Amino acid sequence: MPTSDAASARLVANRVLVTLLCAGLLAAWLLPFATMSPNRLASGQTVGLSEALSAWQVIALLALSAVLAVTALRRPLPRELAHSVVLLASLGLLLITLYSLGDYAQRTLVEKSPSARVSQGSAFWVMVFCCALAAIDAFQRASSGWLLRLGYMLIAGGSVAMLFASGHFDDLSIMREYANIRDNFADQFITHLVLVGSALGPALLIGVPLGLLAHRRVRLQGTLFSVLNFFQTIPSIALFALLVAPLSALGNAFPLLGEWGVKGIGAAPAIIALVMYALLPVVRNTYAGLKGVPPATVEAARGMGMTARQVLWRVEIPLALPVMLSGLRIVTVQAIGLTVVAALIGAGGLGAFIFQGLGQYAIDLVLLGAIPTIVLAVIADFTLQMLVVLSKPAGTRR
Amino acid sequence: MIELQGLTKRYGETRVVDDISLTVEQGEFCVLIGPSGCGKSTTLKMINRLIAHSEGKILLGGEDITTLPPERLRRRIGYAIQSIGLFPHWRVADNIATVPRLLKWPASRIAERVDELLALFQLDDEGLHDKYPHQLSGGQAQRVGVARALAADPDVLLMDEPFGAVDPLTRDTLQAELARVHRQTGKTIVFVTHDMDEALRLASRVALLNAGQLVQYDRPAELLVAPANDFVRDFIGRADLGLKLLSRRRVEAYCRPAQRTRNNAIASAPITWQVDADDRPMALLGGRLGESDIARTVVNTEWTATPEMSMKEALSRMVWFRVTALPVLDGEGRLLGEVTMSGVMGHRS
Numbered sequence: 001m002p003t004s005d006a007a008s009a010r011l012v013a014n015r016v017l018v019t020l021l022c023a024g025l026l027a028a029w030l031l032p033f034a035t036m037s038p039n040r041l042a043s044g045q046t047v048g049l050s051e052a053l054s055a056w057q058v059i060a061l062l063a064l065s066a067v068l069a070v071t072a073l074r075r076p077l078p079r080e081l082a083h084s085v086v087l088l089a090s091l092g093l094l095l096i097t098l099y100s101l102g103d104y105a106q107r108t109l110v111e112k113s114p115s116a117r118v119s120q121g122s123a124f125w126v127m128v129f130c131c132a133l134a135a136i137d138a139f140q141r142a143s144s145g146w147l148l149r150l151g152y153m154l155i156a157g158g159s160v161a162m163l164f165a166s167g168h169f170d171d172l173s174i175m176r177e178y179a180n181i182r183d184n185f186a187d188q189f190i191t192h193l194v195l196v197g198s199a200l201g202p203a204l205l206i207g208v209p210l211g212l213l214a215h216r217r218v219r220l221q222g223t224l225f226s227v228l229n230f231f232q233t234i235p236s237i238a239l240f241a242l243l244v245a246p247l248s249a250l251g252n253a254f255p256l257l258g259e260w261g262v263k264g265i266g267a268a269p270a271i272i273a274l275v276m277y278a279l280l281p282v283v284r285n286t287y288a289g290l291k292g293v294p295p296a297t298v299e300a301a302r303g304m305g306m307t308a309r310q311v312l313w314r315v316e317i318p319l320a321l322p323v324m325l326s327g328l329r330i331v332t333v334q335a336i337g338l339t340v341v342a343a344l345i346g347a348g349g350l351g352a353f354i355f356q357g358l359g360q361y362a363i364d365l366v367l368l369g370a371i372p373t374i375v376l377a378v379i380a381d382f383t384l385q386m387l388v389v390l391s392k393p394a395g396t397r398r
Numbered sequence: 399m400i401e402l403q404g405l406t407k408r409y410g411e412t413r414v415v416d417d418i419s420l421t422v423e424q425g426e427f428c429v430l431i432g433p434s435g436c437g438k439s440t441t442l443k444m445i446n447r448l449i450a451h452s453e454g455k456i457l458l459g460g461e462d463i464t465t466l467p468p469e470r471l472r473r474r475i476g477y478a479i480q481s482i483g484l485f486p487h488w489r490v491a492d493n494i495a496t497v498p499r500l501l502k503w504p505a506s507r508i509a510e511r512v513d514e515l516l517a518l519f520q521l522d523d524e525g526l527h528d529k530y531p532h533q534l535s536g537g538q539a540q541r542v543g544v545a546r547a548l549a550a551d552p553d554v555l556l557m558d559e560p561f562g563a564v565d566p567l568t569r570d571t572l573q574a575e576l577a578r579v580h581r582q583t584g585k586t587i588v589f590v591t592h593d594m595d596e597a598l599r600l601a602s603r604v605a606l607l608n609a610g611q612l613v614q615y616d617r618p619a620e621l622l623v624a625p626a627n628d629f630v631r632d633f634i635g636r637a638d639l640g641l642k643l644l645s646r647r648r649v650e651a652y653c654r655p656a657q658r659t660r661n662n663a664i665a666s667a668p669i670t671w672q673v674d675a676d677d678r679p680m681a682l683l684g685g686r687l688g689e690s691d692i693a694r695t696v697v698n699t700e701w702t703a704t705p706e707m708s709m710k711e712a713l714s715r716m717v718w719f720r721v722t723a724l725p726v727l728d729g730e731g732r733l734l735g736e737v738t739m740s741g742v743m744g745h746r747s
Binding site: 294305306 | 471556
């Protein structure tokens with residue numbers, strides 16, 4: 001075995017890509033690409049890839065797969081070029097997979113009853129997933145600058161958005177579901193963003209000064225971090241539930257507070273819980289960022305005659321910023337996910353569709369809640385990653 | 399002028415600096431030296447109030463330093479530490495401009511001053527103006543650190559082991575450069591180090607500290623010829639005390655007239671230099687160790703001396719090339735005189 005391992009290592013430069021490619025192709029061959037059902041709730045029959053796709057689509061899929069297979073080899077492409085080719089080919093594969101599904105829905109539903117539905121099969125999901133992972137992997141291997149990454153993400157996001165905007169997917173089951181709830185979807189989407197935003201604001205306003213305090217007063221650290229750690233260990237659903245009773249009591253005791261929205265259910269307990277979860281990463285990263293500033297740099301700043309405030313704003317914060325922003329990144333992604341659960345206590349947001357869909361066993365509705373949440377989290381993660389890079393002292397950023 | 403009067407720093411019951419009194423005159427290069435934990439760094443940092451003193455007084459130009467807010471005081475005093483003290487997120491020019499900006503100088507004056515300092519430290523022709531500290535070599539970073547300390551043209555410069563983190567070769571260059579800058583600017587400098595050679599090379603006065611107390615405060619030469627006690631002798635390095643002394647002295651103090659001849663006939667003196675028409679030495683007659691007195695040794699450019707050379711180096715060359723005398727040459731290579739092995743013992747100064 002070791003010899004054959006060594007042999008494949010010489011031949012194949014990127015094993016991750018090979019694995020993803022095999023998984024994608026196997027799924028395309030063995031698993032259903034789409035399902036077809038007579039109405040919204042009935043379970044349908046499966047449709048394979050060869051049946052769903054037109055000839056040119058299959059050829060394009062195979063051609064791009066072949067390109068990917070070549071890039072995974074040690075030769076003939078140089079590494080840097082191979083990464084760029086992978087990025088483009090996987091985006092191409094993703095777009096063709098998406099396009100083919102919409103195209104299939106358009107072609108078949110013309111001849112069926114209006115209530116018939118076409119939805120995504122497991123092969124579709126595996127293929128989309130593999131494309132995304134191949135692109136992420138290529139990003140990690142390539143040494144491209146942040147501007148190129150931003151450009152790629154904009155092109156990828158833009159082309160997918162254009163497919164949606166053109167109405168190409170309107171015949172898919174999930175988009176029909178979307179058409180039914182369009183107005184409500186916009187509301188809940190905004191509610192979701194508002195919840196996340198109103199949790200992050202206070203979390204930063206409280207967390208950054210606390211991190212500063214932890215850095216300045218060594219004795220406070222132990223207590224502060226154990227309290228914040230304790231919050232983190234409470235399961236989210238339990239924390240939401242625990243907040244219901246005291247907040248409703250508060251709202252009842254002081255009607256004025258009740259008018260301001262302090263109630264047992266709704267946004268108030270959700271925001272409070274989200275803030276409590278967000279505090280630990282914010283405080284910890286603020287503290288770690290400040291601690292990472294070399295003591296000699298701070299001493300030099302003081303020795304030059306900077307006031308304590310000037311040392312903080314001109315030296316400590318700029319140097320701690322990358323680590324502080326990494327904290328914000330963790331917190332933002334975490335809050336976007338936790339807000340889904342907040343729908344259970346009536347706070348609204350995209351979670352509302354997920355729980356509603358689970359109740360009705362309407363899987364499209366669940367996806368309408370889940371997919372935008374994932375996309376939001378990915379966008380937030382990517383944006384903040386960019387900010388982390390940009391906040392690094394000039395000249396040291398990659 | 400800096401006066402320390404009964405300066406003491408206590409942490410609880412421990413006195414890390416214990417009743418130190420000394421005066422650093424205008425334009426003096428004062429080196430604080432001593433073993434680790436002797437309180438030299440603490441003493442330095444009390445001068446710009448990075449550390450508050452417990453007892454005693456510090457006068458800067460006759461003025462008690464506690465009468466000023468600490469930030470205002472520090473902007474009047476240059477401060478340089480090891481290169482990691484540069485602000486990594488600022489370019490070289492911004493680093494140098496730190497104090498002028500705090501003092502709110504107009505931008506044009508700051509730019510002018512930065513260029514002036516880059517020129518003074520010979521950093522101007524290397525395109526360093528817009529570089530970041532991590533792009534500099536150790537020596538460059540250190541020079542930027544000193545330039546930054548001088549930016550607002552302070553009368554007094556405090557330096558805390560500034561050359562501690564650079565390699566010996568670079569340190570040598572930096573020391574020579576600092577000595578030159580000191581001569582050119584006439585600043586009062588207080589410099590902390592634990593390296594005796596560095597202290598002897600740079601200082602006009604050395605303050606030797608031990609366990610928080612001032613043991614001896616003297617000119618380097620006095621420290622060497624009249625050490626106050628055994629601690630001083632040990633710290634300087636008892637074994638090469640004599641060599642350290644020679645390292646402070648220059649060849650010109652030992653130079654004496656040379657016996658010349660234009661042909662290779664043996665003269666009456668034991669050491670005679672054969673010179674050409676331009677008075678350049680060609681050979682040494684006699685004076686070769688282990689050879690007979692009549693040996694003729696061709697002068698090699700490597701075993702010559704200049705008036706500015708330290709006697710330590712001259713002696714080292716004599717030993718290495720196995721000769722008992724070196725010709726002392728002027729800038730044109732003409733024979734000024736000679737230094738001899740026996741002459742090392744007594745000098746005219």
